[in-house]
Amino acid sequence: MDELIFSVEPAAEGGHVARALGVGIFTEADDLESLAQKVRDAVVCHYDEADRPRVVRLHYVHDELIAI
Secondary structure, X not given: OOEEEEEEEEOOOOOEEEEEOOOOOEEEEXXXXXXXXXXXXXXXXXXXXXXXXXXXXXXXXXOOXXXX
């Protein structure tokens, strides 16, 4: 695997959550800088060095409501 994609969303209780697409990796943090580090740590823990993806992409999901 060359690339692993995480969906990043605001958490209901504050902070952000990141979920890997197609892989059972989940983490959360209070701010985006901490979240990036936690994602990195989770990927390193989940994969052996030889199998680890070379790139991790964070896809930020943002909902916006528009009043009509």
